[in-house]
Amino acid sequence: MYHIVICDDNTEDLKRFVDFVQSSREYENSMKISTYSSGVDFLEAGKEAVDLMILDMQMTGMDGYETAMELRTYNSQAVLAFCSSVCMPSPEHFNVQPYRYLLKDYSDEKIMQAVDELLIEMKRRSYKKRLEVTQDGKAILLEAEEILYLGKLKRGTKVVLAADAALYGKVTDLVIREKLEELEKELLSEGFAKPHSSYLVNLKRVRAVDNMELLLENGEGINISRSCREKFHHAFSEFFSRKYRRRTS
Template sequence: MYRIAICDDNPEYVDFLEEKIKSSKKYTDEMSISKYYSGTSFVESLDMTFNLVILDMQMENIDGLDAAFELRKHSEDTVIVFCTGEISPKPEHFNVNPFRYLLKSYSDDRLSQEIELALDKMISYQKDYSISIVSDGKFERISIDGILYVSRTKRGTLFNIYDYKTKEKHEIKCNQKLPEIYEALKDYCFEYGHNSYIINFSSVIRVSKEIIELKDGTVLNLSRSKRDIFVNRFAKYAGKNFKRGMR
């Protein structure tokens, strides 16, 4: 069973989104929808587990971002979609790892497409995405979601791993070269930020012209030669033209 929550202080828009979800070809009888009309009522319901949450960014008392922070205290796996009239996301929004931004000005067709993507993401999160690597002559499987970035070493690569539940970071040495690892991970939203490392977009909270900041506080240089490709791919991942926020 998949549990979906819609939270917006406009009841008519909540009903509209509910109908859009139910009319999607991705919607099945295994999905249930809960509706909330304030950030406060949503936060009070967090004893329940949700697989997908659509949050209005602008609500009184507890807004969408505050509600998302509370949600992340209970679940790292819930797919978060922000619904907003704003054009550009702010750096702090990426601390809660949102999947998409729905603009209320979207056409019906565009909104339907975005909802299908969100439902696809929700379903995919129930699967175990991992990569098999060779470490010290032995095969080891690593969860892709936990990888912050992979860096080049003299003898292979180094996986920098972050456990979002314990907030602990550790490293795993790998015998394979960085280009080989990149080929295995590029379709999972990894990209070169520098010739010496590839970065998991889901771990990024801020991008500027010269640096990339990750969720664990790590700051990496964004090389000039990799900047355009990295920013363009990250913009698509974030669902926005993030170049406008470059500074």
């Protein structure tokens, strides 16, 4: 189920954008729409998973940009659209990766077209494998393809992200509550493999492999244990042979 959030302190504008979303040719009855009259109300609602957020820039108290910054601390994937009556974007606004910027005085036809495009992009992004994990009691959505590797800890799992990960704040190391064994079930079919009982690596991010060790794109090396060696090298060969076939087909 897709979750769409619309946040605006003007009740008429709030209703207007709900109507636009529900009238879109891309709208599906299974989609959930939540509305909030302030950024504070949205954040206090529990920081649940969000796929699309339409956000008023000029709200009293916490404005749209401040709300978007908080959203990006735990959700790098959501499609974000700023809307405003007069406010124009500044360079800092692009730090939170908005997908669209809408003026409220646009014609209904122009806004409707933009909403169609927002829903299409929301669906497109959902095709990527995402993990909903917990860090310090806070739910975070991670894109599987942005993970370099996961390492087992006594309590939970260490997640190391690629340098180009979209998670706001350029965070690259996380400690999450979920156990490696739980995540392994979701990720082995997504191009991940185990070089060691305590590690799960993203084969897309591996740059070199020999019999004893692999090298990741950040320059970090991970040992390949004797017990995992045969299975890991088989997974590595299979992954890259499939990748090569896709490129040449």
